[in-house]
Amino acid sequence: MDLLTELENLALGAENENSTLKTRLINTHRPTTQLKARKRDYTTTYLVKLEGPLVRELGEASFCLINGNTRLAILSALSDYSPTFIRVNLADKRLSNYSMSPYLGSDIDPTLPHHRAQCMDQMFLPAQNQYPVWYFFYGTLIDPETLAQKISLSELPVLRQAAVKGGKIKMWGGKYKALVDGPSSAIVDGWAYEVSSEGEEQLRYYETDQYEVVRCEIHMVDSGEVVKGLTFRFIDD
Numbered sequence: 001m002d003l004l005t006e007l008e009n010l011a012l013g014a015e016n017e018n019s020t021l022k023t024r025l026i027n028t029h030r031p032t033t034q035l036k037a038r039k040r041d042y043t044t045t046y047l048v049k050l051e052g053p054l055v056r057e058l059g060e061a062s063f064c065l066i067n068g069n070t071r072l073a074i075l076s077a078l079s080d081y082s083p084t085f086i087r088v089n090l091a092d093k094r095l096s097n098y099s100m101s102p103y104l105g106s107d108i109d110p111t112l113p114h115h116r117a118q119c120m121d122q123m124f125l126p127a128q129n130q131y132p133v134w135y136f137f138y139g140t141l142i143d144p145e146t147l148a149q150k151i152s153l154s155e156l157p158v159l160r161q162a163a164v165k166g167g168k169i170k171m172w173g174g175k176y177k178a179l180v181d182g183p184s185s186a187i188v189d190g191w192a193y194e195v196s197s198e199g200e201e202q203l204r205y206y207e208t209d210q211y212e213v214v215r216c217e218i219h220m221v222d223s224g225e226v227v228k229g230l231t232f233r234f235i236d237d
Helices: 003-015 070-078 144-150 196-209
Strands: 045-050 060-065 085-088 131-135 160-165 167-172 176-181 187-195 213-222 226-234
Touching: 060 070, 131 196, 131 213, 144 196, 167 187, 167 226, 187 196
Parallel strands: 131 226
Antiparallel strands: 045 060, 045 085, 131 187, 160 187, 160 213, 167 176, 176 226, 213 226
16 A cells, blocks of 8 residues: 555545544644654654535545644644644654754764755665665564565565664664664674665555654675665654
8 A cells, every 4th residue: 555545545534423443543642832842753754634614524634744843833823722633653754865864873963064065967766766776774674584574575575784883782672672862883793685666665654654764874794885875763852
């Protein structure tokens, strides 16, 4: 299922007045002060219903995509009204065409001038829509059976042993491994696999909006080569 289809299904669910489907909606309160944004609010995406009378019983409703920060601004401004919000639980992916951003590592600021494009034709890889693309895995996805199930492969994938620099592993929820920024000297061992467009979308839903897709350099253990790839970084609030 592609993203547009998923968004359409979410929107249809929001229009259904059945109490069971109402549980999918995000309940909002009525704040009287400006709500403070968390780091995750800048990457989480929501559908907000553009309220208004329908022409007929089966009339169309309109929705708009916004981020979590905009949602907080709406809630703060409309203290006496609770709009309908639907959370799109998908790992954020916004690879810049003009800089290295976003990039794994606490020692690297991808917005600094020497990490930005120096000429019009300079390209930063991987590009937003470049496929297939190498992904670095470090947790449950290093298991071939798990990966095959998550991206709907007909046979077990062959992963390559690999490592990345600039990251470190922390435990999330007491049992999940989560990759976060670390010093450039820090090394995380894992496995790499080349992912298709469809496979990437399934992985982004699997990882949820607790993570974001970032660029990294993947060091292949078997050949010693370094490839420009992607990984899922935990959004640590």
